[in-house]
Amino acid sequence: MAIHLVIRGVVQGVGFRWFAVHEAQALGLSGWVKNRRDGSVEVAADGDSRALEAFQKRVTEGPPGAKVDAIETLGDRPDAPLPKPFVVLR
Numbered sequence: 001m002a003i004h005l006v007i008r009g010v011v012q013g014v015g016f017r018w019f020a021v022h023e024a025q026a027l028g029l030s031g032w033v034k035n036r037r038d039g040s041v042e043v044a045a046d047g048d049s050r051a052l053e054a055f056q057k058r059v060t061e062g063p064p065g066a067k068v069d070a071i072e073t074l075g076d077r078p079d080a081p082l083p084k085p086f087v088v089l090r
Helices: 016-026 049-061
Strands: 002-010 030-035 041-046 067-073
Touching: 002 049, 016 030, 016 041, 016 049, 041 049, 049 067
Parallel strands: none
Antiparallel strands: 002 041, 002 067, 030 041
16 A cells, blocks of 8 residues: 655745655655655655554654644555655765
8 A cells, every 4th residue: 555645834944854764664664755846845756554554743843843734645556665764865
């Protein structure tokens, strides 16, 4: 199972990508996170459905200093296989 999300709000410059990496690796997920030019963060993750559900809840809250305004689920499935361990793309 996989998810592909765009997270909008105050999510750049607050350690959001490294927060996502830490949370995803703790849950055993594959995937990546990256900043987008529009100020949002994009995430693709693959793994157990319960772990993905927990991960999505955590990124909805974000790290201290972040303010998540919206999460958009992208209809396209991320290319497989996703990298493991979960990484930051530049």
